[in-house]
Amino acid sequence: MDSSGRLASGIKETQVYKDIYFFDEGDGRNKKLLGGKGAGLCEMKQLGLPVPPGLIITTEVCNRFYDNGGKLPDGLMDHVREAMRKLEQMTDKKFGGSKNPLLVSVRSGAAISMPGMMDTVLDLGLNEDTLQGLVEQSGDERFAYDTYRRFIQLFGKVVLGVNDELFSRVFEEAKRKRGAKSDDELLTEGLKDVVQKFKRLVHEQTGELFPSDPYLQLEKAIAAVFRSWNGKRCVDYRREFKITPDLANGTAANIVTMVFGNLAGDSLTGVVFTRDPATGEKRLYGDYLTNAQGEDVVAGVRTPKPIDKLRQEMPAGYETLLQISDKLERHFKEPQDLEFTVEGGKLYMLQTRNAKMNAEALVRTSVEMVKEGILTREESILRIKPDDLEQLLHRRIDPKAQPKKIASGINASPGATFGKVVFDADEAERRGRTGQKVILVREETKPEDIHGFFAAQGILTNRGGKTSHAAVVARGMGKPCVVGCSDIRISGGQFSVGQIVVNEGDIITIDGTNGSVYLGEIPTIDPEPTPELTELLQWADEFRRLGVRANADTPEGAQLARKLGAEGIGLCRTERMFNATDRLPIVVDMILADTKEERMRALDKLLLLQKRDFKEILKAMQGHPVTIRLLDPPLHEFLPSAEQLRERLKALPARGEDAAELSTIQKMLEKVKALSEVNPMLGHRGVRVGLTYPEIYEMQVEAIFEATAELIQDGVKPEPQIMVPQVAMREELIPVKQIVDKVRKQVEEKFRFEISIMFGTMIEVVRACVCADRIAELADFFSFGTNDLTQGTFSFSREDAENKFLPFYIDAGILTENPFQTLDANGVGRLMEIAVQLGRKIKPQLEIGICGEHGGDPKSIELCNHLNLTYVSCSPYRIPLARLAAAHASLRPN
């Protein structure tokens, strides 16, 4: 079982279950069968918390529903009737009774929470008869009609498929007609009118009368909840969050006795987190609405009151909530996200689930819950998915920019970002697909906007609080979000703040950390790790076996990497140094050189510059290894493209005053043509260039040795390693090793001391994997280049595949993941295994790392740990993630 509760429980599939469980009998650990909501209600009930009586129709029934062609299984409704009779006994109410009627909600709930993605019906059981019973029971006619119109609208939309807009229009029209500014200003007569119009609307839209038989209502509602499991937005969500059938398969339907937050007087409904989900601070965090039903809070229709207010308005209720929070946290070992309703002064718990938090909150709660004795260190590490840390190091507004904000809202999900304003989700998706950065700006968001969230850089809403749909979803995705920004007015394809008008397509910047909105693109800067993160990662370091190094090509990158915990540089690309503006012209001279002598002149200039680069980076990392890769890209990458050169030729004056330039461009064009390749990925690059132009590698090796020697003289402890790219055979390494040995001897003679530099190779060509034993005879270390290795293994060109068939392959389930993001364990992983085994057969202590993108991917890191690599190397900002993932891999070995 999974103590973190963040993954599905491991209950065996073969067990046979009942179709229906009451909250006091269901096994709360079995989320897969009962769904998260049902399981939470069972747990709470069995912990003795105030939960309205209710029952769960299992996910297993949902699956039978689909097997049965979308119909409820035979006999199910007989069981439901039996259960409802028991519920009537428990509540002392009568379902469909004209006296003291029992009303219920029918709520969806899958094993994995998908907030707002599936359907729920409230207030079910109402008809003209039971309505009178409700009036009598509550003594509040307006409440009863308000409940009835809510029921017709929700049932009409969710179960009967009537467009929600049509209901809203009728309701708004009624409010307008009677001068009601807010929903609660519409009184009984108005609501009666609305009820009749709603019924007529349903009849018009569906051709049938609104069903009045409560059991028919119930049957239809259960089927609708099951159906919503396969609704489009639900399927999209599962694909996006990789919720596969083994994690959650079907939804349960929960039938819960209604309690009413929309009664007059001491009634309210709220949503609360046991800790602040944006910061992790230990305090109740959330909102409530008096005289409202739960959906009003979540949907963000009315701006609710912050939960602190409840402490004053209802001190006893607040205190009870605090106690319940504490109990639930210690039980679940996770901060909880609670729904509650107070009906006439009495508190009922309607839901508990593990709180979705952003990474900062996850980290802080992890560290604090260890200190509170709730979690062990191992548990605190394992409860955080390494991917979550990616959003942790959020970019923030550069303080030097001192921008002027145009509006403020609620800081719902941290981080600063910019993009073009769009006002609907489809447009966001359309522009996103073409690579544009967009900010989705909405009055409020609804579950059907989910595709717009995926496409957007950030979200800005006019209404809603920290628990509104927009806030919850944005936090889940780690995207900056500002909600409840009532300063802005949205209408007709633009929004305005005072005199300022922002049109669709204009760029704005939002800062979800403090809720600010700015015009235009504001510069942002890199984040700093929090003290909690630093502490957590120190714990992770104690558990992990795998080393973590960084990819960095500059002294600044090296310093950042050290600060974030890198134990060395696993990949220092020398070609980036070639591309610097002061170098490129020399590199071009070198490439265009007609003779070896000309080439040597250019190389001599580069030697001095590269030596300085290496000195700086080796100094920044002193005492830690720095793996310097010799030149890798094909030479044509340093030249302009043929097309660019042809353009330049065209632009030259016709009369030929620029004879010198003309000749240079023509020479360059010839060289570009000579160097052009049909498949550059598989072309003249890496060690192939190093062998055909040995003077280039010789220059680089000399720069490394000289830099090392000079640093040693200065008392610094440089630890360079020389790495050869694109090696396919031992025979390619021999001449490079000869160069290294020759240069070593020269420099040692010059400086009169010994210089020891490890010599190794990338393993990024398939052939190197299967011949790794022979290569290990020459190499002191290996470093997997799994991007190239993946290309060679699949015969996929990454550039082409990701734009062409790869998305199709993933959609069609041919690939479960993009192999360029997550290592393909069965193909590439197998080759790596062969390489490790062959390499260590020759040198049992062979240092073997991985550099490149996969080195910062948690699943890939797990595989690297399994393959017994020495270290992973990734970009500096992924170092924290990699440290955590490495600890996970150790704590949860395959």
Add this chain to the structure above:
Amino acid sequence: MDSSGRLASGIKETQVYKDIYFFDEGDGRNKKLLGGKGAGLCEMKQLGLPVPPGLIITTEVCNRFYDNGGKLPDGLMDHVREAMRKLEQMTDKKFGGSKNPLLVSVRSGAAISMPGMMDTVLDLGLNEDTLQGLVEQSGDERFAYDTYRRFIQLFGKVVLGVNDELFSRVFEEAKRKRGAKSDDELLTEGLKDVVQKFKRLVHEQTGELFPSDPYLQLEKAIAAVFRSWNGKRCVDYRREFKITPDLANGTAANIVTMVFGNLAGDSLTGVVFTRDPATGEKRLYGDYLTNAQGEDVVAGVRTPKPIDKLRQEMPAGYETLLQISDKLERHFKEPQDLEFTVEGGKLYMLQTRNAKMNAEALVRTSVEMVKEGILTREESILRIKPDDLEQLLHRRIDPKAQPKKIASGINASPGATFGKVVFDADEAERRGRTGQKVILVREETKPEDIHGFFAAQGILTNRGGKTSHAAVVARGMGKPCVVGCSDIRISGGQFSVGQIVVNEGDIITIDGTNGSVYLGEIPTIDPEPTPELTELLQWADEFRRLGVRANADTPEGAQLARKLGAEGIGLCRTERMFNATDRLPIVVDMILADTKEERMRALDKLLLLQKRDFKEILKAMQGHPVTIRLLDPPLHEFLPSAEQLRERLKALPARGEDAAELSTIQKMLEKVKALSEVNPMLGHRGVRVGLTYPEIYEMQVEAIFEATAELIQDGVKPEPQIMVPQVAMREELIPVKQIVDKVRKQVEEKFRFEISIMFGTMIEVVRACVCADRIAELADFFSFGTNDLTQGTFSFSREDAENKFLPFYIDAGILTENPFQTLDANGVGRLMEIAVQLGRKIKPQLEIGICGEHGGDPKSIELCNHLNLTYVSCSPYRIPLARLAAAHASLRPN
């Protein structure tokens, strides 16, 4: 030991040898130590044949010569002196004696024969003193001076490095001055004059007097012979023919008592093959020259008499030669290439070596020597290198062409070919490098022309016989060659035949099978296998385990493949059918289709055409499997290039009358851009196209099933196999298998009988190798595509590599062979081994083949046999070669 004598003997390196062996003591099997020539002389001596007394300085001494910085090892000359004293005793002559002088030749000879590549000195030991002795001894002053002038010229050239042209000029001038038409018309006085002038020439050119001390001559000659082992042309030759140090390392120097074919009277010298090296016919074949030394025959300076003439001129000598031939053939189990000299009526054997023959002769002699009881069938198969068969199926002049020949010469090496006339080897090489086909036309060729032979399609010479340099080398290379074509006159960058003038660069056709020369390019046709080849290959079939199939896409190809012994079609490429002129427009429509419906319309048309293709090819191969590969290339290959389309756009009339065409071209251009790829080799092709456009594969599968069903109805027995290209994962095969199953069901229902078609996959992506077990769950067969597999394994793009770094890699010894020509056993072979092992773990009887170029390469076939593949598939013309190579692999398992 190798009974064929075609490979180096297996004598261990560690044995310690003497420096010098006499012919009656050397072990003739140890060619590596004694060189081929020395070993042959020992064998002949020990068989009791008439060999002039002589001795061998071993190849091992040659190696010490190089270790010693190009100087003879200390003490060697003491041993030589001692041996010369023994030789004096054996011959009863005196080296350097003014009475009865002993003259010797110093001859090179490595383990592997490299005709004409190394140096030899004749008549050594002459000076003014010994000359008088020779006059006395022979009683022929002219002979003595002739011998002396030969010695000075040859020694001057070979040992002292004087330009041979200078000697020739002096000699020709002397002839001219005295009105001598041929060499033997120059009498004693003239020769005396030549000798003086030669000596002066040597003095002028070298600054030293011609050495008169015979031991000094001998010492210098031995060193020169050793030096010639590392001469440029010798090194080139060894690289071209892959003669590595383990096969031959250094040359021996043979010191042989001179016998004189240039004595007046019953003296002659000749070169003879024991069987016709061009046809294999059992008869003496060769030429001789009366009053000449051996070099005159080989160099082609004078046109010699055919050996048949000797039967009349010297019947006893001829008979002796016949007996010796027979004895040597039975001893060596190979036809021999003999050098002999008759001095005063007495026959001496100067050399025997295995005859170089063209493939036709090799095959015929193989078959006949089995019938004569000289060879076993196994020996007869193993003595032919599979590569040799490549030249066997020579193209010949199309009989329908009925061209008029302009000249005739001697048919020295068979086959018809055409090319541009060039008159020197450098020019041939220069043009050859740019891809031009050339015919090298020369008065006669010399060893220094060897680079021109490599570059030329064929060779035409004005002088020389069937054993001239040109003839021997061309036959060795399997290139068409016509020699002794005295009809043509070469001068000043052109040749003429009667009124016809052919300039450099003009195209001619030569037919080395019958010695004809034609103007222009004459059409040639494919060859037929000879009865001997058919018989030999039937023997080979009995020994081989590996199946042999052909790559063929047309009914004609299929028929040819059957005729040449293919047991099925291992690769039938369907895209070639797409490219036929009647199909391409439909294919283009299919690609440009905006909707699935438009695409389906085009596909429906293609369906009918493909069905017809398949019916024809399946019928041609009935009873044998035909593996049909579904569409493989990326779709853009069927469209014009963007550049071509832009040209077409430019060419359109400006006023827009061609709006329709304009729009089509623009649409095509857009599509071409959309389909363009950075690395097409790794792009959207093979099954990736098949999965993204399933209707294409569905059409092809339907065409295959329908064709099969209709043939079954007609009583034909089709055996199609459906093969999916570019598969990297099992998951790609699943949807294709579903298509196949669906179509199978449809067609079975339509025809009302069961249709069984094997379903399999190419293994050409690295990942497929390491996941072959999972793939074998779905595939009935595998077929390795080792071209793509090699690209993926090395990360080499073939197109790029072969033009860029691959030649450098091979020159530098980083690769010993082009991995696209010969399978890389250690890399690609290792992956194949994994695939075979994993595949057969799931299906022990899994059929596994290889298609593509490697399937026709002997070394690769050997590897395939070793890997236990089911069959190899190659182009029809390589089928005979593959059958032989497969037999070799069985007879000589790893």
